[in-house]
Amino acid sequence: MAVPTPDSELDRLLEEGKHLARRRRRWWIAAGVILAAGAMAALASGRSREPRLRFETQPARQGDLEVTITATGKVQGVNTVEVGAEVSGRVIEVLVDHNAQVRAGDLLARIDPEPFEATLEEAVARLHVAEAAAKQAEANLEEAEANLVRAEAQGREGLIAQQDLDAIRAAAARARAQVASAKAQLRLERANVAAARTRLDRTEIRSPIDGMVLSRLVEPGQTVTAGFQTPVLFKVTADLTRMRVHAQVDESDVGKVEPGQRARFTVDAWPEITFEAVVEAVRNEPIEQQTVVAYETVLAVENPEGRLRPGMTATVTIVVDERKDVLLVPNAALRFRPPMAGAGPRFFVPGIPSRPSAPPSVPQAPRGPAVWVEGPEGPRPVPVRTLATDGNFTHVQAQGLEPGTPLIVGVAETAG
Numbered sequence: 001m002a003v004p005t006p007d008s009e010l011d012r013l014l015e016e017g018k019h020l021a022r023r024r025r026r027w028w029i030a031a032g033v034i035l036a037a038g039a040m041a042a043l044a045s046g047r048s049r050e051p052r053l054r055f056e057t058q059p060a061r062q063g064d065l066e067v068t069i070t071a072t073g074k075v076q077g078v079n080t081v082e083v084g085a086e087v088s089g090r091v092i093e094v095l096v097d098h099n100a101q102v103r104a105g106d107l108l109a110r111i112d113p114e115p116f117e118a119t120l121e122e123a124v125a126r127l128h129v130a131e132a133a134a135k136q137a138e139a140n141l142e143e144a145e146a147n148l149v150r151a152e153a154q155g156r157e158g159l160i161a162q163q164d165l166d167a168i169r170a171a172a173a174r175a176r177a178q179v180a181s182a183k184a185q186l187r188l189e190r191a192n193v194a195a196a197r198t199r200l201d202r203t204e205i206r207s208p209i210d211g212m213v214l215s216r217l218v219e220p221g222q223t224v225t226a227g228f229q230t231p232v233l234f235k236v237t238a239d240l241t242r243m244r245v246h247a248q249v250d251e252s253d254v255g256k257v258e259p260g261q262r263a264r265f266t267v268d269a270w271p272e273i274t275f276e277a278v279v280e281a282v283r284n285e286p287i288e289q290q291t292v293v294a295y296e297t298v299l300a301v302e303n304p305e306g307r308l309r310p311g312m313t314a315t316v317t318i319v320v321d322e323r324k325d326v327l328l329v330p331n332a333a334l335r336f337r338p339p340m341a342g343a344g345p346r347f348f349v350p351g352i353p354s355r356p357s358a359p360p361s362v363p364q365a366p367r368g369p370a371v372w373v374e375g376p377e378g379p380r381p382v383p384v385r386t387l388a389t390d391g392n393f394t395h396v397q398a399q400g401l402e403p404g405t406p407l408i409v410g411v412a413e414t415a416g
Contacts, residue, residue, distance in 0.1 A: 055374055057406035058330045065328060065395050067321035067388050069256060071297065073247030075267065075312040077237030081209055084230035086202045087111060090223045096234070098216055102207040108234055109218060111203040120196040127189040134182035137175070144168075144175035211238040214310060237310060243303045245277060247316045248287055248294035256320040257282050263299050265314040270307055277301040279318060321388055328393040329384065333371045333407035338379045371401070372408040379408055 089111040096108050151168040154160040214235040218224065224231045245265060249257055263277040277299040287294045299316065301308065370381040384398040 054412045055379065055408045056410040056412050057374070058333065058409050060327060060329045060333075060371075060401060060403055060405045060407055062325060062403040063328050063393075065321075065323040065326060065388060065390055065393060066319050067256075067323075067390055068317045068319050069249065069253040071247040071249045071253075071294075071316045071318065073245045073265075073297075073299070073314045073316055075301075075308050075310060075314055076244050076246055077211070077214075077240060077310050078242050078244055079209060079211075079238040080214065080310070081211075081236050082232045083108065083205060083208065083234040083236055084232045085111060085205060085224045085226050086230060087116065087199050088223075088225045088227075089115070089203065091218055091220055091233075094216065094218060094220050096213050096216065098213060100213045101211075102213060102236065103210045104207055106207045107204055108207055108213075109205040111205070111224070113200055113203040116196065116200040116203055120193065120200050123189065123193040123196040127186070127193050130182070130186040130189040134179070134186045137178040137182035141172075141175035141179045144172040148172040205233055207234075207236055209236060209238055211236050212240060240306060240308075240310075241302065241304050243301050243308050243310075244280070245299040245301060245314045245316060247297045247299060247314065247318075249282070249297045249318070251286075251293040251295065253320075254282065254295045254297070257297055257318055258320075261318055261320060263316060263318045265299070265301075265316040267308065267312045267314055269309075269312060273307070275301055275308070275314075277316075323388055323395050326387075326395045327397070327401065327403065329371055329396050329401075329407055330409055331389065331392060331394055332409035334369055334384075334386070334394060336372055336408050336410065337365060338372060338408070339411065369396075371396075371398075373405060374408065 091109055092112045093110040094108070095110075096102060096106075102108070147168050148171075151160055151165050155162070155165045214237050216234055218233040224233070247265075257279060259279050259281060261279040263279055264274050265277060266274055278301075279297060280300045281298045283296040283298070285296070287296060297318070299318075366381050366383045368383060369386050370383045372379045372381050382398055382401055384396040384401065387395040387397065389395070
């Protein structure tokens with residue numbers, strides 16, 4: 001067996017090294033080709049997913065527009081009266097209860113009349129005394145005047161002393177004064193009798209209007225005291241077939257509300273029913289609650305079926321403007337502004353710099369309100385004049401804008 005020399009061993013090692021280097025170079029070339037192919041595939045895939053702009057549209061339309069404001073209020077009777085006691089005393093009888101139908105003049109309750117009857121009898125007696133005193137004074141005056149006539153005749157003939165004539169004249173004057181005083185006292189006693197009779201009459205509590213008893217606040221045996229404040233015994237409301245809603249309208253809206261405008265409202269008891277009403281009055285007195293100012297607005301409503309009851313909370317809508325058969329555009333179309341070039345959405349591909357999608361070039365937006373429509377070269381503006389809005393649609397005037405014209409309201413993206 002031949003023994004390898006040192007030179008031959010070195011040649012063999014060098015040859016193996018060259019072979020290994022060639023293998024490594026081929027491997028790196030293959031890896032580079034694979035990476036390049038992957039990047040090209042990713043780029044192609046990213047380009048295929050690049051978003052394109054698509055405009056969302058809604059048509060202009062011809063129709064009616066209602067401009068409304070909202071408020072809350074309370075349902076009340078047309079005329080609600082608090083019936084009180086004008087005299088003090090013990091209630092001996094109550095003749096009506098809640099929801100009783102009454103007519104003006106009907107007796108509702110009675111206060112014990114005995115002390116007032118005694119007062120009336122006393123006043124009548126004093127009146128009789130005053131009448132007698134007046135008659136006596138008139139008789140005295142008649143006598144004094146007769147004496148004066150005789151004395152003056154005697155005085156002319158010198159048959160009576162001057163001193164006696166002066167005394168007779170003074171007596172006649174006193175008699176006339178007594179008559180005047182007696183007549184004044186007579187008028188005073190007549191007034192006392194009338195006042196006593198009035199107090200006696202007011203022991204009977206009667207209804208001042210036709211209507212229904214809403215509340216009864218007194219029971220037989222209860223003592224009422226009429227002092228500086230009249231005690232309330234009953235609340236009576238007029239015919240409930242006609243009602244009013246007292247709504248509080250915010251100060252920012254009250255300038256739009258006028259008598260005669262249509263209104264509608266709902267109540268919690270009948271949520272499925274919308275009640276029609278008419279604005280009757282807008283009151284000037286402010287209602288301030290926690291720095292919020294409102295004004296009371298009165299609505300008239302018919303209640304033939306009796307569904308509405310006093311005190312119900314009403315959610316009110318007042319129609320402050322109406323437009324019939326006008327050109328309407330969605331409010332979203334008035335808010336829309338097309339994106340400028342370079343401002344589109346961005347997308348990302350691994351290893352590829354991000355870049356925006358480029359929408360078509362758009363003309364500069366006009367000053368003032370405008371809507372945008374699609375054209376052959378992209379969106380174009382249509383200037384409009386806004387007249388009224390209900391929050392969703394706006395009544396506009398515009399040249400070249402017809403019902404049915406698609407108006408751009410937004411931008412959507414679709415994959416390419």
